[in-house]
Amino acid sequence: MSYVVSLGQYQPVWEEGGQRVTGPDEDLITLAVAAGRLALGGHNPPQRVVLLSAEPEYLDGVPLPVLLRGLDLSPEVPAELRVGGAPAVLDAVASAAPGTLVIGVSTGRGAAAGAALVHDRGMLLEDRSTVANSLPMRVQSVHAHQTHVYADGRVERELGWKPTIEALAGGHDKPMVVGIDAKDAKRLGGRIIDGIPAGAAGPLFALGGMAEQLEGGRLVAIDAAIGAAVTASAVGEITVTRDVRPPLPAAARPRLVGAELTIPFSMPSYERAVVEKLTLTAMRCPQCGTEAYPRRERCITCGRMGDGEAFRLPRSGEIYSTVTVYAPVPGVPTPRALAIVSLLPTTVRVLAVVTDATPDAARIGGRGELVLRLVAIREGVPDYGYAFRPEVAA
């Protein structure tokens, strides 16, 4: 039994064949941060973070420290990465202790991220049950670059989905079914809500939909012959925050042209900048108030040496100047715009890639927000930082 007090839902802006797909600067971590921040808005920091995905790009090294920084959390908050799809996400939410942030991400077609903050009040999830039968319809080996698919939808339906749903329905006549395509769920007699992505984020979008429609009921999440289910009831208040923009055609995404040239990388240089970068922490001179980002050893106004007062920069800003780069740049997707953004009311400006927009969409004076993105991959190391996401007309 658990309570969910807040849900965050994010999908990339790009769309292809009716499905959302990630932009060139998005991955598991940036999607997780986008949804996680929405769920955390206004709440106390969680005591634990659980990130689940069936397609982790990185098993070690990068993800969790960047996730915590991107969520504005202390690096001491325990965080774990679990490999799993929709059932694992629903089970994680239903079994988590209060103070846990559970994030489910799928990065493939229908890319989406959902986050749930488990609390001691909110939407009640109870009667948790799970099924885990072996039906390896899709096998993704860490040694292989592609997923091995047993291409027989009828086998998956008859041997996987159908018995799993039956086992988990818990006496409910028409459970909500997530984790698979909505049309399949419907064929199997499941209830659906429009706009729920398949995959790991599905249960968290479904819970949000149920909360918004003020209905409870049985929620079944399935993946082949693996499943998990809970019964949800809207006992307490729950906030659902969604960031899903009107789609842009994926064909307009910036893309790598020509040679795949690696961008040289220095680990010490990365390490010196990473915290300031990921947390948007600037420095104010205690003597004269001059702001610096990144920090400076010597204040440019009064010459004072050493660290100043750290402060967090605002995440919204206004474009001072911007240009779209059309020329192919090795290792950098084009065409795409760069912008110098004033983070008013501070005096700080940042240089950022303009993201989630078609070329020439950014204008001097335009407003938008800084979002964590994969800025570059340098000698194999993902280099995260902030990109500028222009506002869209409401």
Place this chain on the structure above:
Amino acid sequence: MRRVAMVGAGMIPFGELFDTGMKEMLPRTLAAALASVDKGMTAAELQAAWFGNLQPSDGFPAGVLADSCGLLDIPVTRVENQCATGNDAIRNAALAVGSGQVDVALAIGADKTRETSTLSTFWDWMGMARDKAWDYPLGLIAPASFAMHVARFMHEFDVRPEHLAMVAVKNHHNAVTNPNAHLRFEVTVEQVLAAPRVAGPFGVLDCSPQSDGAAAVVLVAEKFADRYTDRPVWVRGFGLALDRVMHAHKHDMTTFPSTLRAAKAAFAMAGIQPSDIDVAELHDCFSGVELMNYEDLGFCERGGAAKLIESGETAVGGRLPVNPSGGLKAKGHPPGATGVAQCVELFEQLRGQAHNQVDGARWGLAQNVGGPTAVSAVTILEANP
């Protein structure tokens, strides 16, 4: 400081010099500079050399110059100051001659930008010019870096794409008669505007080409000038100045503060005003940058650049011809050589020998702005009275 005379200046034609390595370029350029000395000079008379070179080609730059040119008995110093490199090499040589330590000095600049593939050159140069952790991974290539300034400049001062194109048209026209120019063809405003886009307001025809090339000048102390020529050109002023390196730290991007500072120093040293200049070679790596330079150098008021290019005053035959050589835009831009080649053009202009001669030119000015738009050099030369 002793007065410094320029008694020789020469260059090799800029272009894609695939068949010429640094070790061939440098001796040929030195020979061209020595051959221009009216009463003759040999390499053995040089007492020190400064070599402007941004990107080493064929190894250790100072050593390659000394080795290939037979300058093993004199000190050779490599100068690297981004696009201001060439004029900074001249400044260093002039300081040495002016100080009395050296009587005959060589300032030579060379780069081979076509020695690497077109695409990798972007990263090679950015690696020298951008903060490794913050700006480098964003891919702020040189055209984008300057376009960020020009976009804001156009926004604030009602400068239109046609005004940028007029710079390209003018400088291409000037290069047609310059045997040393890389791009010797005319372009029209319509062609410039219709060219494939590169970054922001710049299309391909707004951008200088990637050139190989080298140029050299010989500076001597006043008391030895008449041993070499009766018509020296005088180095009357120079300035070199820096600015904030990261673009986000540039307070007003409609101006290049490093140019303001370098120009102030050079004009003060020469004791003249911007209105005294008769001919100028300015840094037009991208068309709109020439317009910004007009304002930074005081050739027009703030916001007056569009009107100045429209008026035709900066064409050859106008009140203040700018880039009669064709400029970086059409003559070419091997950065280490660029500033030196500007002074080669001014040397010829101030001696009445230029291919696009500005009648009666007395004062000439050369200017560069470069790197992450964070360094400028200005050199002011005067004709012999």
